[in-house]
Amino acid sequence: MFSKLWRSEMPGLFAEPLLILVAMGVGLGAYVTMEEGEKYVEFIAPGVVAAYAMFSASFECTYGSFVRMKFQKTYDAIITTPLNIEDVVAGEIFWGATRSFITACAVLAIAAAFGLVNSWWALLIPPLAVLAGLMFSSIAMLFTSLAPAIYTFNYYFTLIITPMFFFSGVFFPLSAFPTLVQHLSWIAPLTPVVNLMRSLISGQPGEGAWWGLAIVIGITVVFFALSLFTMRRRILK
Amino acid sequence: MPIIEVRNVVKRFGSIVAVAGIDLDVEEGECFGLLGPNGAGKTSLVRMIIATSPISQGSIRVDGKDVDKEPRRIKANIGVVPQEENLDIDLTVLQNLTTFARYFDIPKAEARERALANLQLFELSDRQQSKIDELSGGMKRRLLIARSLINQPKLLILDEPTVGLDPQTKHLVWQKLRSLKEQGVTLLLCTQNMEEAWHLCDRVAIMNEGKIIVLGGPQELLAIYGGRQILEASPGYEDKDYVLQKLREAGFEWQEVEETLYVFQGDDQVLDDSLRQKLGVRNERSPTLEDVFLRLTGRSLTE
Ligand SMILES: Nc1ncnc2c1ncn2[C@@H]1O[C@H](COP(=O)(O)OP(=O)(O)OP(=O)(O)O)[C@@H](O)[C@H]1O
Ligand SMILES: [Mg+2]
Numbered sequence: 310m311f312s313k314l315w316r317s318e319m320p321g322l323f324a325e326p327l328l329i330l331v332a333m334g335v336g337l338g339a340y341v342t343m344e345e346g347e348k349y350v351e352f353i354a355p356g357v358v359a360a361y362a363m364f365s366a367s368f369e370c371t372y373g374s375f376v377r378m379k380f381q382k383t384y385d386a387i388i389t390t391p392l393n394i395e396d397v398v399a400g401e402i403f404w405g406a407t408r409s410f411i412t413a414c415a416v417l418a419i420a421a422a423f424g425l426v427n428s429w430w431a432l433l434i435p436p437l438a439v440l441a442g443l444m445f446s447s448i449a450m451l452f453t454s455l456a457p458a459i460y461t462f463n464y465y466f467t468l469i470i471t472p473m474f475f476f477s478g479v480f481f482p483l484s485a486f487p488t489l490v491q492h493l494s495w496i497a498p499l500t501p502v503v504n505l506m507r508s509l510i511s512g513q514p515g516e517g518a519w520w521g522l523a524i525v526i527g528i529t530v531v532f533f534a535l536s537l538f539t540m541r542r543r544i545l546k
Numbered sequence: 547m548p549i550i551e552v553r554n555v556v557k558r559f560g561s562i563v564a565v566a567g568i569d570l571d572v573e574e575g576e577c578f579g580l581l582g583p584n585g586a587g588k589t590s591l592v593r594m595i596i597a598t599s600p601i602s603q604g605s606i607r608v609d610g611k612d613v614d615k616e617p618r619r620i621k622a623n624i625g626v627v628p629q630e631e632n633l634d635i636d637l638t639v640l641q642n643l644t645t646f647a648r649y650f651d652i653p654k655a656e657a658r659e660r661a662l663a664n665l666q667l668f669e670l671s672d673r674q675q676s677k678i679d680e681l682s683g684g685m686k687r688r689l690l691i692a693r694s695l696i697n698q699p700k701l702l703i704l705d706e707p708t709v710g711l712d713p714q715t716k717h718l719v720w721q722k723l724r725s726l727k728e729q730g731v732t733l734l735l736c737t738q739n740m741e742e743a744w745h746l747c748d749r750v751a752i753m754n755e756g757k758i759i760v761l762g763g764p765q766e767l768l769a770i771y772g773g774r775q776i777l778e779a780s781p782g783y784e785d786k787d788y789v790l791q792k793l794r795e796a797g798f799e800w801q802e803v804e805e806t807l808y809v810f811q812g813d814d815q816v817l818d819d820s821l822r823q824k825l826g827v828r829n830e831r832s833p834t835l836e837d838v839f840l841r842l843t844g845r846s847l848t849e
Contacts, residue, residue: 381632381634381635382628382630382631382632383632383634385598385628385630385632386628386632386633386634386646387649388598389596389598389621389624389626389628390621390622390646390649390650390697391618391619391621391622391649391650391651392649393617393618545598545599545600546559546599
């Protein structure tokens with residue numbers, strides 16, 4: 310049922326992660342000293358996969374969804390068919406997750422081309438990206454269902470998504486930050502995803518992985534349910 | 547059994563009462579018209595019937611099913627032409643129909659077949675690969691109707707389907723709607739166009755301020771409320787009070803829209819010559835449904 314809602318658009322987000330990997334990883338990496346001969350680009354690659362999974366889902370389920378909901382009235386059209394608003398929201402969230410999946414695969418391919426992927430565990434990265442996509446789509450969808458106007462998404466990105474990008478251990482280990490930031494970072498949904506990605510790429514998923522997974526699933530379930538509720542309230546007036 | 551049964555329905559938006567207690571039965575196979583000025587509550591009522599807006603009070607059954615309890619099954623068998631155009635601009639004309647068909651679980655091949663047939667019906671075949679943005683307003687309206695028929699509905703609900711259509715296209719649409727009716731489809735039509743109601747509807751209800759103020763066949767309503775003839779008059783400014791006073795004394799009914807006074811002249815009513823003079827009668831004509839509407843709601847449709 311959800312696949313009915315998918316569109317055939319290709320995400321335009323491939324170029325950026327490549328740029329980040331080259332500029333930050335290779336360029337900046339030349340000045341960064343890592344332990345045990347690890348290269349900086351190796352360190353950030355999994356984080357970049359996670360972050361771009363986050364970006365794709367977030368863009369899709371904020372700007373993309375809002376335009377369909379508010380300007381194109383697509384939701385109003387669909388709910389006159391046997392589908393109801395919950396189906397529409399679920400479809401949007403699954404589509405956001407699909408975008409994450411596609412993006413993650415692309416970034417993973419780039420990373421692999423750099424020779425940065427050296428474990429069979431990495432095969433679990435695309436499914437993990439789907440899960441992360443579901444989580445970020447659900448969070449975005451909740452915001453969309455409450456957003457009064459499209460410009461409010463600027464706040465969503467500058468206040469929520471971008472800080473996560475910088476403070477969830479994508480570029481620096483969390484231990485590099487003051488304790489306060491470390492604590493904040495632990496409640497950021499991107500952090501467990503970055504950690505999971507990192508453990509999959511390096512091939513050492515440890516005990517903590519289950520915790521990370523549980524957190525991601527927990528956040529997804531809560532936000533998914535909330536967004537169904539708030540969107541029904543918004544659309545069915 | 548009526549296909550739509552509305553029982554004591556109220557719709558509130560905060561403190562606004564959009565629908566103020568309506569009872570209505572629409573019979574299977576008829577074309578029923580909902581008329582009313584802007585803000586009368588037509589769209590609000592229709593949205594509750596198609597289960598896309600919660601009912602504040604009362605109950606609605608469509609095809610014997612409660613809209614609160616079985617919205618999916620109800621929606622599977624109805625077609626909806628919304629007042630606001632909501633085609634998908636990312637898709638082509640044809641894809642708009644086939645995508646919609648998938649929401650109804652219509653198999654792909656079948657969907658394509660129906661879509662093409664519907665486009666042909668509404669003379670859009672040569673535009674099937676166009677993007678929505680490339681269509682004219684009238685084409686979009688026609689496409690909306692074509693889309694609403696994709697599930698071969700038993701009940702078709704149209705909210706002002708011919709707004710903005712040129713006369714020729716309007717007649718094309720009316721002709722298609724009539725032929726759907728002949729095939730047994732029930733039509734519920736919201737409109738501001740009295741000609742449309744007159745030509746298509748078996749029964750009409752005139753709504754005002756959330757209530758149905760009168761219900762009946764168009765001819766019947768015309769006979770009851772239209773009177774014998776309508777005088778269109780523009781009395782001089784200084785005579786106006788006097789004229790209105792005289793009309794009141796003689797038991798005439800009238801409505802004033804902008805500069806024009808519409809006087810309803812009943813069968814046994816005569817206007818004496820001096821009054822006629824002062825009235826400044828510009829035109830005398832037979833009443834239409836539009837006049838009935840005007841008389842009952844005090845509002846013109848062309849405002
Ligand atoms: N979503 C909404 N939120 C708040 N008020 C609403 C909403 N929809 C309609 N209303 C109010 O309900 C009343 C009836 O509106 P409705 O759209 O049902 O009228 P209508 O008869 O369809 O008018 P029109 O001929 O202009 O389409 C109006 O006062 C309108 O302002
Ligand atoms: Mg309306």
